[in-house]
Amino acid sequence: MNIDxxxxxRLLDAAAAEYRVPEAPPLDxxxxxxxxxxxxxxxxxxxxxxxxHWLATGGAIAAALILGVFIGRRSxxxxxxxxxxxxxxxxxxxxxxxxxxxxxxxxxxRSAVLLASLSPDAKHVGPGVGAxxxxxxxxxxxxxxxxxxxxxxxxPRMRALLEDLELVLAQVTRLRDNDPPDDLLLIxxxxxxxxxxxxxxxxxxxxxxxxx
Amino acid sequence: xxxxxxxPVASLGDDERSLIARVVAGDRTAAxxxxxxxxxxxHRLAYRICRDPGLADDLTQDVFVQVxxxxxxxxxxxxxxxxxxxxxxxxxxxxxxxxNRHASRERELDESHHGFAVPAESDGGDLxxxxxxxxxxxxxxxxxxLVMYHLEGFSHGExxxxxxxxxxxxxxRVFDARARLRVALAEHQEAP
Numbered sequence: 466m467n468i469d470x471x472x473x474x475r476l477l478d479a480a481a482a483e484y485r486v487p488e489a490p491p492l493d494x495x496x497x498x499x500x501x502x503x504x505x506x507x508x509x510x511x512x513x514x515x516x517x518h519w520l521a522t523g524g525a526i527a528a529a530l531i532l533g534v535f536i537g538r539r540s541x542x543x544x545x546x547x548x549x550x551x552x553x554x555x556x557x558x559x560x561x562x563x564x565x566x567x568x569x570x571x572x573x574x575r576s577a578v579l580l581a582s583l584s585p586d587a588k589h590v591g592p593g594v595g596a597x598x599x600x601x602x603x604x605x606x607x608x609x610x611x612x613x614x615x616x617x618x619x620x621p622r623m624r625a626l627l628e629d630l631e632l633v634l635a636q637v638t639r640l641r642d643n644d645p646p647d648d649l650l651l652i653x654x655x656x657x658x659x660x661x662x663x664x665x666x667x668x669x670x671x672x673x674x675x676x677x
Numbered sequence: 678x679x680x681x682x683x684x685p686v687a688s689l690g691d692d693e694r695s696l697i698a699r700v701v702a703g704d705r706t707a708a709x710x711x712x713x714x715x716x717x718x719x720h721r722l723a724y725r726i727c728r729d730p731g732l733a734d735d736l737t738q739d740v741f742v743q744v745x746x747x748x749x750x751x752x753x754x755x756x757x758x759x760x761x762x763x764x765x766x767x768x769x770x771x772x773x774x775x776x777n778r779h780a781s782r783e784r785e786l787d788e789s790h791h792g793f794a795v796p797a798e799s800d801g802g803d804l805x806x807x808x809x810x811x812x813x814x815x816x817x818x819x820x821x822x823l824v825m826y827h828l829e830g831f832s833h834g835e836x837x838x839x840x841x842x843x844x845x846x847x848x849x850r851v852f853d854a855r856a857r858l859r860v861a862l863a864e865h866q867e868a869p
Contacts, residue, residue, distance in 0.1 A: 467863055473855060473858060473859060476862075477808075480805065480808055480809065480828055481827065481828045484725065484824070485725045485728060485809070486721065486724075487724045490721075490733070495738050496712055500708075502742050632771060632774060632775065635774070636767070636841075
């Protein structure tokens with residue numbers, strides 16, 4: 466027997482009162498935990514990044530990326546391969562031209578630049594910016610997911626970074642023009658909670674050393 | 678030092694804006710008033726999305742701590758409750774993604790357009806019980822908009838805003854969810 470729309474509506478109306486209604490949630494106990502957190506870090510002391518702080522962080526990211534590129538170029542193999550082999554015969558040779566690694570480096574660099582462009586102090590997401598950022602976010606998110614399923618994702622530390630980056634990029638893809646600043650703050654909270662930007666810097670530096 | 682907070686809930690009639698200003702100024706009694714006004718619905722929404730009572734408790738805590746810390750940035754472009762529920766949904770979905778990351782990656786919308794049967798244990802049960810199980814059996818991208826629209830009374834615009842999808846996408850997902858529920862309930866009724 467078919468369930469027609471009016472009947473389904475009646476069932477859903479009833480479900481509004483019945484579907485997974487928590488039995489006496491411990492709201493007082495939850496408040497006690499919230500209050501304890503607020504006591505440790507009072508609301509008035511909540512941190513907002515100043516433009517100077519943000520510029521300094523953005524500058525540090527840019528400097529780390531430039532340093533990574535510089536180290537990479539300086540230490541690119543210029544001598545014949547046989548010399549390298551003679552110096553480190555037992556080392557597992559992982560070519561710096563590994564396409565996965567190149568894709569990872571590019572992803573991390575582009576992600577760092579994108580995340581640095583999202584100022585938490587903006588009054589709202591600027592016109593035309595939300596769509597642009599979201600579009601880039603979608604591309605980076607797709608690459609992140611591909612890399613998670615690639616050999617790169619088998620390295621535990623890199624996998625953890627990519628998984629956290631995936632969550633943040635998923636939020637970035639939801640940005641729209643003129644979004645209120647709350648959405649940006651949610652993204653920055655996620656960045657802060659997981660130390661994503663410093664971990665990107667470390668990963669870029671690690672990769673530069675490992676493959677050179 | 679913790680402020681004793683068996684709160685003066687009677688001041689719920691306070692203008693919300695002034696209440697928010699008091700919270701931003703560090704008044705935890707005002708924070709408790711704001712909490713009392715919204716906690717039950719936030720908890721219910723969290724529970725309905727994550728379906729785990731313990732996790733719903735934790736999420737409610739996380740949501741309010743986040744909201745209180747960001748309250749100074751709240752400019753009132755939308756109502757406080759709209760903002761609060763958006764934070765709730767975002768927090769719940771992020772947590773769900775983290776908890777079920779591998780499962781959710783495989784559970785894409787396009788993966789299966791076929792219907793699903795209500796689990797066998799519902800056979801012989803009443804239709805409402807079957808409906809609960811059928812809703813639980815929906816994939817999250819369909820279940821969450823359905824729960825928000827039909828059970829929590831959000832508009833498609835609000836759902837779109839909270840989930841980061843277009844209003845039309847919310848409508849389509851609710852439509853698809855209803856179609857799956859109809860199939861599941863019909864199968865339930867036809868079962869011996």
